[in-house]
Amino acid sequence: MDAQTSLVLVLMGSDSDYVVMQETGNTLEWFGVKYKMLIASAHKTPVETVEYIRTYEDEGVEVFICGAGMAAHLAGVVASYTLMPVIGVPLDSTVSPLSGIDAMLSTLQMPGGIPVATMAIGKAGAKNAAIFAVQILAKKHSHLQLRLQEYRDKLRNDLIRSQEKISCTPRVTETLG
Numbered sequence: 001m002d003a004q005t006s007l008v009l010v011l012m013g014s015d016s017d018y019v020v021m022q023e024t025g026n027t028l029e030w031f032g033v034k035y036k037m038l039i040a041s042a043h044k045t046p047v048e049t050v051e052y053i054r055t056y057e058d059e060g061v062e063v064f065i066c067g068a069g070m071a072a073h074l075a076g077v078v079a080s081y082t083l084m085p086v087i088g089v090p091l092d093s094t095v096s097p098l099s100g101i102d103a104m105l106s107t108l109q110m111p112g113g114i115p116v117a118t119m120a121i122g123k124a125g126a127k128n129a130a131i132f133a134v135q136i137l138a139k140k141h142s143h144l145q146l147r148l149q150e151y152r153d154k155l156r157n158d159l160i161r162s163q164e165k166i167s168c169t170p171r172v173t174e175t176l177g
């Protein structure tokens with residue numbers, strides 16, 4: 001593998017999705033995983049979406065991450081064109097009155113045969129999509145195992161430190177009555 005090869009292609013249905021999907025990019029960067037991020041709509045740019053899949057598969061992408069809101073069919077459409085794993089992030093799009101429940105069901109409820117690994121709605125899902133992609137990649141790119149362990153250790157240590165912060169807070173010992 002060439003050091004410049006993108007291993008993950010991150011697609012999103014609209015530029016309005018970027019505010020959430022940048023969490024995916026930031027997390028992949030933390031792991032040192034090279035990725036490409038593009039806007040691709042399954043209904044507004046279907047031809048370009050298929051071209052991106054073909055182009056980046058040829059260039060060595062191994063996992064697709066798709067974020068979309070409303071009737072979010074992007075991940076399902078991408079999954080229908082590739083044999084690579086597809087991770088879907090349902091987005092709580094600002095223009096949707098259903099706050100991401102619509103996108104969650106659209107992304108999650110794939111008919112049997114064409115799976116989409118569906119994450120949580122919004123930023124947590126965008127972050128988890130990146131981590132899940134790294135977990136898939138780590139099977140082949142074994143240096144990522146170490147980074148995943150470092151990530152877990154960081155979560156643990158941050159939580160323990162946050163407990164210390166609370167313990168340092170002066171107690172109010174005022175007696176009532």
Ligand code: RP5
Pocket residue numbers: 012013014015016017041067068069070071091093095
């Ligand atoms: C989806 O519809 C997009 O993923 C976005 O979340 C939502 C609104 O799209 P725009 O109106 O911003 O194009 O296709």
